[in-house]
Amino acid sequence: MSYIERMIPIHNLDNGYNARFRGIEWAKEIQNKYDIMLIGLGGIGSNTAYTVGRLKPKQITLIDYDRINNVNLSGQMYTIDDLGERKVDKCRQVLFKYCDYTALNIKPIRDAFKKSHIYNFMGNDSSLTHVFITGLDNMQAREGVFLAFKDAIKDTSIKGRIILIDGRMTIDKCQVITLDTSNKNFDFHLERYKNQMLFNDSEAESDVCSIKQTTYMGTMIASLIANTLIHTAQSTDNTVPFLLEYDANTFNLRKEYE
Numbered sequence: 001m002s003y004i005e006r007m008i009p010i011h012n013l014d015n016g017y018n019a020r021f022r023g024i025e026w027a028k029e030i031q032n033k034y035d036i037m038l039i040g041l042g043g044i045g046s047n048t049a050y051t052v053g054r055l056k057p058k059q060i061t062l063i064d065y066d067r068i069n070n071v072n073l074s075g076q077m078y079t080i081d082d083l084g085e086r087k088v089d090k091c092r093q094v095l096f097k098y099c100d101y102t103a104l105n106i107k108p109i110r111d112a113f114k115k116s117h118i119y120n121f122m123g124n125d126s127s128l129t130h131v132f133i134t135g136l137d138n139m140q141a142r143e144g145v146f147l148a149f150k151d152a153i154k155d156t157s158i159k160g161r162i163i164l165i166d167g168r169m170t171i172d173k174c175q176v177i178t179l180d181t182s183n184k185n186f187d188f189h190l191e192r193y194k195n196q197m198l199f200n201d202s203e204a205e206s207d208v209c210s211i212k213q214t215t216y217m218g219t220m221i222a223s224l225i226a227n228t229l230i231h232t233a234q235s236t237d238n239t240v241p242f243l244l245e246y247d248a249n250t251f252n253l254r255k256e257y258e
Contacts, residue, residue, distance in 0.1 A: 021056070026233040029129075030055050034233070037061040037121050037132045039113050039145055041087040043214075044135030044167040046077035047222035049091040052133070052229060053099035060095065061107040061121055062088045075214045086110055113141065115148040122152065126159035129232070133165045133225060142166060143198050150190070153181055163232055166197070167221050171214060174221035176228055176244040185258055189242045192258075220246060 021027035034057040038045055041064040053060065064087045068078045072087075082090050088108045095101040109117060122130050132149060136142050149164045164179040177197055179189050224244055231240045243256040 026230050027055070029233040030057050030229065032058060033127060034129050034131055035059040035121065037063065038135070039063045039132060040135040041091050042072065042135055042137060043075040043218045044169055044221055046087065046091055047218040048133060048135060048167065048225050050077060050094055050098060051222040051226040053095045053101065055226060055229065056099065059105055059107070060101070061109060062091050063109045063111065063113050063117060064088050065110060065112045075218045113145060115151070118148045118152050122158045122160070124157060124159045128160040129163065130160055131163045131165065131229065133167065135167050139198060139200060146193065146198065149179070165225055165228055167225055169217055169221050171217065172248040174217055174224065174246050176221065176224045178228055178240055178242060180232060180240060183240065185242070188258060192242065217248065
């Protein structure tokens, strides 16, 4: 049976895969209450699918319209055998093979992100935490997700905690920006993101896409995103930084909480 067809786990998760999480409160929170939507499966998203998938969130939705080409092999989690395949389908296979997911826990969307995806993703279960993780390569797409996120937090029909984690990467720097509705500084963070973190693509660094995609930075930011997710499960105050920025040239990790 193929991984795509598999509907039930092969392993006994209580005695195998999940044994290392036993007794860890943040793991219980993520595995029972976190619904993840991963938007963009390039250098950031493909690696994040692996690091976040290994935490075993309750549900993961994968969104990307693109197919894998030669340029993607330099920094994205794909192989030469994947050329021409849908990124969504290959990341789905990673979750099956390396994270022991079943088809019941993964929703693939082979399309560009649309506002309707958020409303189809979220519901009125107040016990759930809805997390949007973006691995996008242009500001216009980021702004589209942000505006949809902003509308969702105003919608009284949508229940539960909502988090946006925005990953950004160049050849030697990466940033993780977090907006969490449970953070006491959320309103300030929302305004700062809108006013300072969204700008024209022409103002961004002009590195060509293939240079931006290096495996070591892709796995670095994917680890920081997974680490951020863990901290959101441990805390509902202001201990999760609004901004994490890692500089590979200096080994410096900068944190900003406001």
